[in-house]
Amino acid sequence: MTQLMTDRETMTYREAMREAMSEAMREDERVFLMGEDVGRYGGCYAVSKGMLEEFGPERVRDTPLSESAFVGAGIGAALGGMRPIVEVMTVNFSLLALDQIVNTAALYLHMSGGQFNVPLVVRMATGAGRQLAAQHSHSLEGWYAHVPGLKVLAPGTIEDARWMLKPALEDPDPVIVFEHAGLYNMEGELPDSRDGADITSAKVRRRGDDVSLITYGGSLPKTLEAAAELEKDGISADVLDLRVLRPLDRTAILETVVRTHRVVVIDEGWKTGGISAEIAALIAEEAIWELDAPIGRVCSAEVPIPYARHMEEAALPQVPNVVAVARRLVGG
Amino acid sequence: MTQLMTDRETMTYREAMREAMSEAMREDERVFLMGEDVGRYGGCYAVSKGMLEEFGPERVRDTPLSESAFVGAGIGAALGGMRPIVEVMTVNFSLLALDQIVNTAALYLHMSGGQFNVPLVVRMATGAGRQLAAQHSHSLEGWYAHVPGLKVLAPGTIEDARWMLKPALEDPDPVIVFEHAGLYNMEGELPDSRDGADITSAKVRRRGDDVSLITYGGSLPKTLEAAAELEKDGISADVLDLRVLRPLDRTAILETVVRTHRVVVIDEGWKTGGISAEIAALIAEEAIWELDAPIGRVCSAEVPIPYARHMEEAALPQVPNVVAVARRLVGG
Amino acid sequence: MSTGEHERYLLHQMLRIRRFEERCAQLYQQEKIRGFLHLYIGEEAVATGVMEALQPDDAVVATYREHGHALARGMDPGVVMAEMFGKLEGCSRGRGGSMHLFDSSTRFYGGNAIVGGGLPLAVGLGLADKMNHRSRVTTVFFGEGAVAEGEFHEAMNLAALWDLPVLFCCENNLYAMGTALERSESQTHITLKAASYEMPAWEVDGMDVLAVEDAARKAAESVRSGGGPHFLELRTYRYRAHSMFDPELYRSREEIEEWKQHDPIEMLRRRLIDDAALSDEEWTGMEKTVDEEIDEAVEFAEAGNWESVEDLTRFVYSEAVGP
């Protein structure tokens, strides 16, 4: 039996992720965690705090500042029979490891004609909103979601933070997990829905008929807030949480379109060429006659994220933007 | 006065690019070329062949295999008053330099509050089609086009190969130039249209009324072929060559949509989340009621590019695919 | 110059940096400063000593832990503070914050928050100088943690291979966030790495500003006169947390206290007092001047303006100049 935190009714997203990792490490000797400051420091976002004490420095392995090598070492360890969880502190630094992720991990099974699969999980924090300025605020999920051979997850709820890791670790292929840094402190109840956890489907987080709000990750709470706002105006919004950014759950996307005939995509990535573009393109290809309004996108402005709070807020998608676009589509 | 090749009526895309670089280096002392094997080897695609002899090893500078450092050195040299042309052999290896391109070059002007601009040109070959297999066949233009702070060019004609470099070098900000490796041997006449050369606009390469074929770079010749095929069926295709992938020429895109009401986007990048997605999304947002058919996309299959010729051909967009999709849209 | 004048000046510089950052820490608690804030407290001798060796038209490339470098390089404390407040009057218009201080007038090229990211840039600045036959020095600061990055290796090799006028200053404060040097490098003698690129390298006591200045002068002069790149390992220590979010589980109170015994400011102050080159009044006066300067900086920052949100998408691309 797995040990669960049962003395509390609620847990944070951070704790959920920690529980998920700890559980996996208890259940499977092959699983280990490696990355910068995951051990002694306790994780740059304190996600792995306390895990060093439980699992020791071999399995909670601090690495030097060598993103390319330790991600590549994760690939090699996966090929050598382990089930590594590699933590890249943030997506911003993952640019240094992209060669290994794209040119090795994603292509390996294919180049070897099916001989070698890479059962690797790479976790990284993503997103802006904490005044960390341009180099520490990227949302590049869309880049990863472009690459065949990768699976890309974006848990946006405590439940998903808790239960998506297990199927990710069981997956025979490389899985990238994006954790929006703004979610770590989010606290809530944890439904014991582990059996329902999958890494294939999008989920409707709220049912509605007037407009579909399609989103994921750090934008999910904002979108739910926007839906509540819209409700006050009598607009009922369907909120679809993508959860899985590659491969996309096309069925779920098309279903919500058919239900509401109006779509707003909310994504913290820059608008041009981001995930939001693919969602819109998919609909324009496959369900265009279902639409009663142009597709709306609420994304980050086309600007590196500024430090000053008011400027950062203006650069990112916010609840009022979502509400305004949804209203316009429904009204129009 | 610049020296031009005047003894021949035609030139290749490769020669056009070489002429453009040589001319720039003759006219401006600050311009120099650096990259792996640009000098003694003559360039991996022979683009810079002979330039070492004319300009010497300081200005046609061979670098070690250090993509990150020499691209970063290009940024520094640009800040130091030079106008570097950095050649990254291919987009595949540019993954190793992405940190410098995205986290430094693209963000620098912004992070410094407008103090420091980076007048850098980075050239790289892109694309598949020569049986080079998965690690040497990427088309990641869409990634670059996603990043504010970068300008992204994709010359698809001899004319553009010859004339787009000059405005790119005059641009105060970082410009990424994608040269499809399949174009280097393309030969044709060079119109002396240097004054018309801009790095802002898309160009209609063929006028038509029934369907818009929107494309760029290596897919342009295929698309023109497809248009000729369609003509035989009495379908008149408007072919829009994007030329500039960031910022996109929205006006030109919307104009062709208004002209034909049917759109096929042709892009050698993987379909999901590529440039094709942004074009489709843009239309779905801004011109959806203009459409008389769903948007069509002809892109690479969602698979790493295989080595075997027949498999590679099947993975890439081909003339018959374009023709088929266009016919379907027009017929439907 | 009267006895100890230069030393008093160095003391003053270090004190400015120390007090400036102590104030920053308070202002962070008050939420005037946000985001990441990396303090240099304990390491002031390094930036102070090295900057003494530089000329006005030399270039400086720094990291996210760069307040000290910015001040020592001559940037105005008010403008730096305004930047940390996110004000329009900040050096980067409030777009950069603590990690992205920039100043074209002193050739201060940031403020880079990617570990190792500034190294290739410095190589390029050096390359431009070399190609233009300018005898300028580009000085790049980075932590010992950056040494593990591939960008370090590539940049070192390129600078040495092309014989570029770059001064590499490795601030070895023994930790990269919570990772001690011996858990990050198989070979902890960092100067040996420089040797593997054929680059002259010296270990320097980074708590002794005079030793730092001396080494930096020699190195910078050699670089300036065509001696190619040089490497300094400056052994120092940060007293404070890595940033404001660090529980400091990875080191002991005792270790920190021990290093404080070698405090660069206190050591120089005692030395000057012992040499009768600093009177109590002079010291008090110095403290007062510094405090006033910082008060003014904070006032300047407080009085600053917020950039208009309408300007949000400016500075993504350069703006056309002229008519």
Next chain:
Amino acid sequence: MSTGEHERYLLHQMLRIRRFEERCAQLYQQEKIRGFLHLYIGEEAVATGVMEALQPDDAVVATYREHGHALARGMDPGVVMAEMFGKLEGCSRGRGGSMHLFDSSTRFYGGNAIVGGGLPLAVGLGLADKMNHRSRVTTVFFGEGAVAEGEFHEAMNLAALWDLPVLFCCENNLYAMGTALERSESQTHITLKAASYEMPAWEVDGMDVLAVEDAARKAAESVRSGGGPHFLELRTYRYRAHSMFDPELYRSREEIEEWKQHDPIEMLRRRLIDDAALSDEEWTGMEKTVDEEIDEAVEFAEAGNWESVEDLTRFVYSEAVGP
């Protein structure tokens, strides 16, 4: 073992590789093989010698110039040739081609066309072995050009820091495409770099298969018995162009001819003849065996099938096994 038996075996192995690749070059002209083709001709002693030091359950990571390694590791020449033809019967089903030979049965992990890209992978294979207390050796081959890459630096440090069972084999053939070592490294003594990671490193005459074997055995045994990673610099030379598209402007005919005087096959053959350990008949027999083997390989490849285009999107993700 009769006198010279082992040496004759080594000779045979090198000859197999040589003739195999000579045939590849012809087949490239005939457009049976396409894409990039990087020949190892001149360097056969390296792969041949090193593989002798490995056990069946050791792992090998190679580059795009890996036909020799694949054959020396025991892969079937027919399967390798079929891969280069792009046939379904190829080791990678024709998906990989010349640069991406893979074989799980001999733990041959490719076939990596990104310079330096295989190094971190080898570190990870070593890490898995170490964590599982397996006494296996992971051997990674790479060119001297790869030494400039950041990935080299990071991988070397990680292997040494964690004391992993990895054998680094640097094939120093003096050129990376057209870039001579002295234009790529500020310090051309590559073993000094290994020293900067505290890694034992030896220079080896890579044209002498016995010297290679000897060094590799010692190094591999040390690695296997817990001595941590080791580094071999194997000094060798490629006779042919970098790939089939190379005009070879960067080196002289004479230089190539001079190296050919130290041809690994010819040197060993003469030595055996001088020692009366190889008769003319034996040599002719060896050549015949080799030619037959290669004829068969080509026939096998010719007779192979093209993969069905319907399978195009397979092998992007693993296929579910069994219910």
